[in-house]
Amino acid sequence: MKLLSTKATCNSHGQDSSYFLGWEEYEKNPYDVVQNPKGIIQMGLAENQLSFDLLESWLAKNPDVAGFKRDGKSIFRELALFQDYHGLPSFKKALVDFMAEIRGNKITFDPNHIVLTAGATSANETLMFCLAEQGEAFLLPTPYYPGFDRDLKWRTGVEIVPIQCTSSNNFQITESALQQAHEEAKKKNLRVKGVLVTNPSNPLGTTMSKSELNLLIDFIKDKDMHLISDEIYSGTVFTSPNFVSVMEILKERNDLKDFDANVSERVHIVYSLSKDLGLPGFRVGAIYSENDMVVAAATKMSSFGLVSSQTQYLLSAMLGDKKFTRNYISENQKRLKKRQGMLVLGLQKAGISCLKTNNAGLFCWVDMRNLLSSNTFEAEMELWKKILYNVKLNISPGASCHCTEPGWFRVCFANMSEDTLNLAMKRLKDFVANNNGEECSSNKRTRSTQASRSFSRKSLSNWVFRLSSRDRHEQEER
């Protein structure tokens, strides 16, 4: 058998095996209101399906665009040949305007500083290639999106060192957690190149506070490193506090106007249309940076993952329609708010609470600690399986997001109809009601023990290279 590279064999895809199981079970028995009303309801998929009608109606009003026409003339040839990695200028302009609109036009972006990539998956990997060597590290606050283990580490050889966040302060980043993470990296002889945060957070569904953002800026300024802010969910903020981008903070801070600081050259934003617009299939991601060298290098690297010119053109027209975008952004947020409200209420009725600071995203960070048989990840897995097999809901266990505390789950609400959501909540309510008789609840809230932490590390470092039909479900959903 011919040898493959180390990347292909050892570290393969970085998959948590429980995640596979959830997908597999769902695929075997997917809920359908008519054909399979007892099937598994998918709540592990962070998709935004609430606002397609708005997109479809725009398309119906602008039929020429999908047909490669501009002002009545066919531009098919032009588009078919357009492979310039600088991207379609009209699309870049429309995209940066959209990004500014989402931020209440409190900041503007220069289209010459944007790099287009085939999705945020590609953007994040590209930034790693640009900012770090193999063997160097980035700090990430936990819990984080499981896909980062693949996106940031796989082909780049870069390491992730977690910044441990806890429920004691709603999982916000603290100075001591940052310092601790930095120390841990030092102990492992890892040179830290920067911090990567997702704001709004996946899986928490919260926006970062100004003080957290300032903390991060202070940290990278002091340690001379980069900050990547993945703002893929920036358009999904549905209630206060308003979204504050790290770019705004940079603008505000006077200490950074000092020439030698050049902190603004070390802050890079990642964006995508997969969540806000619900277009994950179209592969539209972007890197935004004030650092010319990063833009130059990332632009060249984007050759390996360019956005289809057909898609760039369609979206340049759609996002260039300011009336449409303004309406879309606000309507989409309204619908998300309503949907989240339904989920929270449903959970409440089942006696389950979720992170009260949830104000964004396509999911809730749900607290099921009091349903655990013990304060361990083993118990979390047990509970997760019960919910999967008995309650027939596929949700994401906190362990797969590297959460330090067992008992938290990410539950998505925007990828199904209202009726389906209500059904899911009913099932959960029944489950909890039946469960209450069985579980003892005395020591549920003790702090994580060493044992549970090391168990989680063990279960998560089991990269198994598999060749099976499970491969269909390996794709991490954000």
Add this chain to the structure above:
Amino acid sequence: MGIEIEQSHPSVELSSIAISETHGENSPYFAGWKAYDEDPYHEITNPSGVIQMGLAENQVSFDLLEKYLEENSEASTWGKGGTSFRENALFQDYHGLKSFRKAMASFMEKIRGNKAKFDYERIVLTAGATAANELLTFILANPGDALLVPTPYYPGFDRDLRWRTGVNIVPIHCDSSNNFQITLEALETAYKNAESMNMKVKAVLITNPSNPLGIAIQRSVLEDILDFVTRKNIHLVSDEIYSGSVFSSHEFISVAEILESRQYKDAERVHIVYSLSKDLGLPGFRVGTIYSYNDKVVTTARRMSSFTLISSQTQHLLASMLSDESFTDNYIKINRERLRKRYDMIIEGLKSAGIECLKGNAGLFCWMNMSPMLENDTREGELKLWNEILNEVKLNISPGCSCHCSEPGWFRVCFANMSEQTLEIALKRIRDFMNNKDRKDIEN
């Protein structure tokens, strides 16, 4: 192209990959593009501008595509009983749209005159062949390992195969003595070279038909290469991106045919790269594929393709187009004929200017021999001539040195990315240039 940045204070550190020159954009291949961008030919507004002959694009068959789109609007829209917008927009499965993979497999079969079969389950989709080649390199080799690539080769490989992967290219030197064919001797020499530099050879990568030579590799040579990689227990990557651009179908032999004739013995070391950028003229749509006979490679490549998926909107369009058999049969046939006609035109034109080319049978370019014109039989001599042709004749062509050709004086000249009229003008300019040179020689 490089960006000039004033660094008046120490810049923050980027990775060595980010600051390296391995992206290769400082080579003459790219410098010629710059000259063209600054002074592009236009038949009305800039008739004395630079004519771009360094771009291997296929512009001869767009009318066929446009006609298809006009008659089949459902391919570029949604609903009406077909795929819904919602469904398409949500589809990000790295397996790719099944209908598209099937259409691709069938298209690849037709191009090979149905002499080989392709299983759509072995097709992995990537955003262009650029991504496919890099991805395969990540999978087949570790940093520091080597791929053997016959010279002359596509300049982009220096970036695609080496830049982020850290893998080396060791050239298999080919020369005009046998029309630049790959020999067993050259393969062995390259292998030994790599070994002497302490590099583990992981694969041979060929482009068939060849860029920049414009020739389909002969069956016996393919058999030899296959035997060689089997003996050495290494992989073979066959980039067949120009397979639909062979002027007559029976002249192209794909490695897939040879494997079939061998009952797929040892096939799991072979991987084929394809793309619609050349045959269909759609480089902007970013459609590439890896076809591998190796299960592990297929699985791993699929996972890695997450970094470079094809827009589902584009997959939908092309699934429709390529599953329309009457369209594809007609397209393949007519495209071939038109390319052949263009090729004949340029060969005649160059001949009448006193310039010989390698006898080609494929591709969007010809491999022109200007070695008799060199002042010095060196790389510098070649670049001097190239500069003359760029600045005085106002033609951007690709010098052989940018393709790592071991013999100076050869140039790749593209013919399918312009109108026939423009090609005539380019040929006239060459004729005039050659006539002047003759006159100068006589005067001297």
